[in-house]
Amino acid sequence: MTLQKKDAVEVFAAGEKGRGLRTTKEMQPGEVVFAEASFAAVVFDSLSMQVCHNCFRRQAYPHRCAQCKFAYYCDRTCQHAAWEEHKQECAAIRQQGKAPNESVRLAARTLWRMQRHTSKVSDGQLTTLDFLEDHISKMSPEDLKVLNGNVQKFKEYWPSKSKQFGVDYLQHIFGVINCNAYTMSDQKGLQAVGVGLFPNLCLVNHDCRPNCTVILNHGNQTFLDASFHSQRRIELRALGNISEGEELTVSYVDFLNVSKDRQQQLKRQYYFDCNCEYCAGGVKDDLMTAVKEKDGKKPSAEQVKEVTEFTTQALAKIEQARTEGNFQEVVKLCRECLEKQQSVLADTHLSLLRVLRIASEVLSYLQMFQDAANYASRLVEGYAKLYQPNSAQLGMATMRAGVIHWHAGNIEIGHGMICQAFAILMITHGPHHPITKDLESMRTQTEMELRMFKQNKAMYHSMREAALNSKPTGAGKVH
Ligand SMILES: [Zn+2]
Ligand SMILES: [Zn+2]
Ligand SMILES: [Zn+2]
Numbered sequence: 001m002t003l004q005k006k007d008a009v010e011v012f013a014a015g016e017k018g019r020g021l022r023t024t025k026e027m028q029p030g031e032v033v034f035a036e037a038s039f040a041a042v043v044f045d046s047l048s049m050q051v052c053h054n055c056f057r058r059q060a061y062p063h064r065c066a067q068c069k070f071a072y073y074c075d076r077t078c079q080h081a082a083w084e085e086h087k088q089e090c091a092a093i094r095q096q097g098k099a100p101n102e103s104v105r106l107a108a109r110t111l112w113r114m115q116r117h118t119s120k121v122s123d124g125q126l127t128t129l130d131f132l133e134d135h136i137s138k139m140s141p142e143d144l145k146v147l148n149g150n151v152q153k154f155k156e157y158w159p160s161k162s163k164q165f166g167v168d169y170l171q172h173i174f175g176v177i178n179c180n181a182y183t184m185s186d187q188k189g190l191q192a193v194g195v196g197l198f199p200n201l202c203l204v205n206h207d208c209r210p211n212c213t214v215i216l217n218h219g220n221q222t223f224l225d226a227s228f229h230s231q232r233r234i235e236l237r238a239l240g241n242i243s244e245g246e247e248l249t250v251s252y253v254d255f256l257n258v259s260k261d262r263q264q265q266l267k268r269q270y271y272f273d274c275n276c277e278y279c280a281g282g283v284k285d286d287l288m289t290a291v292k293e294k295d296g297k298k299p300s301a302e303q304v305k306e307v308t309e310f311t312t313q314a315l316a317k318i319e320q321a322r323t324e325g326n327f328q329e330v331v332k333l334c335r336e337c338l339e340k341q342q343s344v345l346a347d348t349h350l351s352l353l354r355v356l357r358i359a360s361e362v363l364s365y366l367q368m369f370q371d372a373a374n375y376a377s378r379l380v381e382g383y384a385k386l387y388q389p390n391s392a393q394l395g396m397a398t399m400r401a402g403v404i405h406w407h408a409g410n411i412e413i414g415h416g417m418i419c420q421a422f423a424i425l426m427i428t429h430g431p432h433h434p435i436t437k438d439l440e441s442m443r444t445q446t447e448m449e450l451r452m453f454k455q456n457k458a459m460y461h462s463m464r465e466a467a468l469n470s471k472p473t474g475a476g477k478v479h
Helices: 076-096 102-116 141-157 167-180 259-270 301-323 327-341 350-365 369-386 392-407 411-428 434-455 457-470
Strands: 009-013 019-023 032-037 040-043 182-185 192-197 212-216 233-238
Touching: 040 102, 076 102, 076 141, 102 141, 102 167, 102 192, 141 167, 167 192, 182 212, 301 327, 301 350, 327 350, 350 369, 350 392, 369 392, 369 411, 392 411, 392 434, 411 434, 434 457
Parallel strands: none
Antiparallel strands: 009 019, 032 233, 040 192, 182 192, 212 233
């Protein structure tokens, strides 16, 4: 896909960060800086039988490629649309008798795509893959071993009659994939389903307090007919006002870690030292580790250490119980943990927020909405103090909390939060994203219910009871 506003961005030398991307005009919050289709993308190995290899939509009964018996599609329309991309892959899988791992498949798709469009890969592409960073020289021996293993697997997979590549070049391609591939989620943004390369996006540098966000938007996929399923594409959206000439940034990692931990994660995964304003100044670290003060007295260092260590152990047990589907146990462990944290940790402490998040999710899944609503509200209050105002994470958490309150019968709070979430998602996801559209219909529904509630509370409650009984899992069920 071509850059939609080709004139609004340009590549520049961003000092020690290497190359970067900057705007050539002023941008408003929610403005699409550019949209870009994936250069190449693959479905994860673990989901290859459940997700359409063309549009990345989850399918209960997908249609299998009769030739390689590996690729799955919504239907013949998706299969037909994917053939150009799948043709050589299909033959290679048949030749080898099995499909290689997702990294090897992505590398092969990338190289096949480059061969189809020899020199220039697409209009509006600001760089070629040859010029992207691979960071091979900074890789740890273990990472390098994995990379070389993939190079070997690639050589076994790549057809012998096709153009052959040297080891150095293949290492470069795998290195680029390693630090630039973008994880792609399903149409509702609920589950990561695959990974893709977006060359323009690769040029956008990281900042822990970024001025842009990247969102996948596969377009309207509510149509059952696959001919309406659009291609896999991302949008880079402005989070606030960006002035002309300002560097565009996104965050590669979740902000909810203290600066030292974020820096370590960035170094390990992306091979650079983050010196952003928030890391350099340790901004918000104090809130993320804040303790409770009562009558001017703080808990002792030992107390804090004991509670945070208890939480770390509890979180491991909670994760285990959750995987086993033992949700009652998850609730019990969360409550124990919150009880211990109560008098020691402040509302913005990361250990507390992690437990609140799980507690609200699981209680809502168990349809214990009143309890869930209480935890969800505390979670959103904490998030609001840490995340920037237009952050997708804050928007999504506010949406979940709003839905929980709505289900709990707290229609005023529920509607209020759904409106707040809608305002954030209009910026981070845009009006055409499926989640924003869901939120919009929930906003209309809750607005109607709120009006009814204000007119006649008794009638509202009896209507709600009836609705809950007939439809135990509501439209906005939280997973
Ligand atoms: Zn499909
Ligand atoms: Zn096939
Ligand atoms: Zn940083």
